[in-house]
Amino acid sequence: MSVPYASALAEATPRSHWLDSEEAPGASPALAEDTTCDLAVVGGGFSGLWTALLAKERDPSSDVVLVEARTAGWAASGRNGGFVSSSLTHGIGNGAERWPQELAELERMGLDNLDEIEDTLRRYGIDCGFRRDGKLWAATEPHQVHEIRAMCDLAAAHGRRIDFLSQDEIRAEVDSPTFLAGAFDGEGYALTDPAKLVWGLREVCLRLGVRIYENTPVQSMREGSFSVLLDTPYGRIGARSVALATNVFPSLLRRLRLYTVPVYDYVLTTEPLTDGQLASVGWKGRQGMSDMGNQFHYYRLTDDQRILWGGYDAIYHYGNGLRDELDQRPETFAKLAEHFFTTFPQLAGVKFSHAWGGAIDTCTRFTAFYGKAMSGRVAYALGYTGLGVAASRFGAQVMLDLLSGEETARTRLEMVRSKPLPFPPEPVRYVGVELTRRSLDRSDRNGGRRDLWLRTLDRFGLGFDS
Structure with a gap:
């Protein structure tokens, strides 16, 4: 049986476009002996790297160790779409439903966090294609036009500007026959190459004196008399404090495992478009995009004129299934290809160069939650639900605040002090x-x-x- 658009997918590399790069650094050696430190960070994605970097900025004399089970950024941090959202609440609508009294402050903190990310990249010379070109939303069904207007009104009521766009206005930005209206957020979104961002943060951490051990999975964690003990295959770490940045992977704190589930997201990138193909789409502003469906697509241009196209399917596997072979799902790739050509029929005949997937963690409130354990020596942040490229830096600040024991504007937030409801057990x-x-x-x-x-x-x- 032939599969629609199979020819467009036939030569796609089964690997993240971002990670498929000769610029990937070699791995740091694994931990091979017992050691001690002031702060141990478990996890080498955005959450862990931001935590280590910020800890060294707060106290350059602190001894910080970061351990990663494989290599930095190999999982969600190197496989996402590269959308850098200021939102700390998985969108302004979700924030308004859950923390209406705090929403204006959360929006302000999110914008400050985005500004601080940009400043960090500039100060340390991290070249990761960071561009504050904003984001477009597209209504592709009549009812979504009303939803977009409501989103713009809600933003205005909380000190944020998101501009409503008519059908002609959005099609002047990016041309698709499916677009009925749109909205544009020019201040709250940036785009980046996520792998280069990970590798840049990793290099800065090393430069600041963070000891990074890759291919070093933490097998267990327990509280000792004067430290937290982390067991790895070839060495034990005794840390005064620990920041858990493992997100989608089973937490070393077993009581957290009912609070998140792994959900698989899938992505395609096209071959580089010719100038004529790109002109047919009219995407001159290079904004990030998504549509307004419950099952939505997100899409953007890369620096080498590919279109990245992902989302829609969000697949949960029974029993919190989390396996490498689930990174590929041909039926989802075929569906994404069909939706791509429906959105951009003028690109008929374009091939896809890469097709990949990976797991993100989600919780019942769709946005990160935070806490402490083991007499305040361990902090965690998890549950970003796919919107963690920027929010993970805020989460790193929260973890460091919690470990310091000092009350801050962040730790006073109800969003930080509250927890989501856990998921029920199987089945x-x-x-x-x-x-x-x-x-x-x-x-x-x-x-x-x-x-x-x-x-x-x-x-x-x-x-x-x-």
Whole structure:
């Protein structure tokens, strides 16, 4: 049986476009002996690297060790779309539902965090294609036009500017026959090459004196008399404090494992477009984009004139399935290719160069949560739900605040002090996630109307977000 668009996918490399680069640094040696430190950071993605870097900036004399089970950025940090959002709440709508009294402050803190990221990249000379070109949203169904207007109004009510765009205005920015209206956020979004950002942060950490050990999985964590003990295959770390930045992977604190589930997201990139192909789309501003569906697509241009196209399917596997072979899902790649050519029929005949997937962690409130354990010696931040490129830096600050024991503007936030509801155990978890995905799909096909299941989840502040 032939698969639609199979020829466009036939030569796609099964690897992240970002990580498929000759610029990837060699791995640091694994830990091969027992050691001690002031702060041990577990995890070498954005969360861990920001934590290590900020810890050294706070106290250059501190001894910081970072351990990573494989190599820095190999997982979600090197596989995402490179959207750098100022939002700390997974979008202004989610923030308004959960923390309406704090939303203006959270929006301000998010913009400050984005400014501070840009400043850090400039100060340390990190070249990662960081561009503050903003983001466009596209309404592709009539009911989404009203949703976009509501988003713009909500932003204005909380001190943020998101501009509504008519059909002609959005098609003048990026041309698709599917676009009915749009919105543009010019201050709260940047784009980056996420792998180069990871590698740049890693190099800065090394420059500042962070000891990085890669290919060093932490097998267990326990509280000692005067330190937290981390066991790895060839050495033990005794740390005065520990920051857990493992996100989608099973937490070393077992009580956290019911709070997140791994969800697989999938991405395509095209071959480099010719000048004529790019002109047919009219994407001169290079803004990031997404549509407004519950199951949405996100897309952007890369520096070498490819279109990155991802999202829509968000796949949960029974029992918190988390395996390398799940990174490839041909049926999702075929679906994404079909949706791509529906959106941009003028690009018929374009081939895809890369097709990949990977797991992100999500929680029932769709945005990160934070806390302490082991007599305040361990801090954690997890649950970013795919919007962690910038928010992970804020989470790193929160973890360091918590470990310091000092109250700050961040730790006073209700968002930081509260926790999401845990997911139920299996098999109820799997059934609930599948029911929710099917209901979201029906909502997208039924004018945005939410069925009884979704309304019930809304009532209890639960759900599932692609």
